Amino acid sequence: MNIEDFGKNLIFLPDATKGAVKFLTTDQLRSTGTQGVVVNTLHLLINLGVEKMEKLGGIKSIMNWEGYVLSDSGGFQVYSLIHSEKWKGGIDENGVTFISPKDGLKHTLTPESAIDIQLAIDSDVLVCLDDCRFSEVSRKEAEISVERTLRWAQRCKKHFEKKILKSKKLLSCVVQGAGYLDLREMCAKELSKMNFDGYNFGGYVVNSEGNLVTDEMEKVIENIPKEKFKYVMGVGKPNDIIKCAEIGYTVFDTVLVTRNARHGSLYSFDEGKETDYLLRIGNSQYAKDEKPIDSTCDCETCKNYSRAYINYLLKIKEPTGYTLATIHNLRFYQRLINSLQ
Ligand SMILES: [Zn+2]
DSSP states (O other): OOGGGTTTSOEEEEBOTTSSOTTOOHHHHHHTTOOEEEEOHHHHHHHTOHHHHHHTTOHHHHHTOOSEEEEOOSHHHHHHHHHTTSSOEEEETTEEEEEOTTTOOEEEEOHHHHHHHHHHHTOSEEEOOOOOOOSSOOHHHHHHHHHHHHHHHHHHHHHHHHHOSSSOOEEEEEEOOTTOHHHHHHHHHHHHHHOOSEEEEOSOSBOTTSOBOHHHHHHHHHTSOTTSEEEETTOOSHHHHHHHHHHTOOEEEESHHHHHHHTTEEEOTTTOGGGTTEEETTSGGGTTOOSOSOTTOOSHHHHHOOHHHHHHHHHTTOHHHHHHHHHHHHHHHHHHHHHHO
16 A cells, blocks of 8 residues: 555445445455545544554554555535534534434544544544535525635645655545535635545435536546545445546446445446346246356355355345355446446
8 A cells, every 4th residue: 555646546445334345354444455444533532532543553554454544524424414404513613513323422523533543543544524404405505515614724834744744645625515516616616726635525425316426527527636536425325436437437336336236236247237237036936046246257256155045144134145145346436446447
């Protein structure tokens, strides 16, 4: 792993939300060819805590993982939890304050503390705290979100530069602006002046009809530096990754790939692009199918087991079935990404 190369080639990062890819050991994760993972700052903060993370030497040491780790800022999750009134809290110019349901303690996520927590996680790629809103926002609200995102990006960068002396880490920012193309452009241009290592497409990646917001994505790409990595957060389904790679994005992540595996939505090149490579292993037609999930796949699951076996294991909710399905789906995504390089 060379941090300077992050995002130069296409890379897909599965989610290791709380410090593990569900149902996989780190060795099994390596076997899929995965080069990096995304961890969730908020979950690590409230479950593991800063003190413990620092004592144990950070998430890479804890996971025994030598690949890339990208941490999000925690902002997106905490905003959604507050907006949906699942958590108590509030947002103002200083940051986000919330009560953790774990211990009842009050936490404040500011641009500076979001960086500090990510440094305790010891991730390689950090993300600035941004002001994220729901997809359908008024122009006024989108303007406020962009302006605050810019001020917070500046504060994050200043704090990051003060803290980072020797060890090389990357700091990325988030481009907001919702569906307003001129705001997307302005946000991208202003952030470019601040010279980040990477630029992330923020906000919602699909519209209310479930289609990718390609106009917004293109507008952002046109207005950020060519040589920096470009991360489209939360994308996505195989065909969406193909489309975003065509637009110019290089870094992808989604919780779908592992969650779908556990729910029996597997991916197979035998299925083809028209159906987004989806193979629903729970369907009765696979109950006696002796073929592997994907005839072209070289993963542990496809080399050793049949569709019938995976169909059976998932039906009885056997954890080994979740493991084998996850290994296959992660390998599929790596092969998909390799085919697009
Ligand atoms: Zn496979």
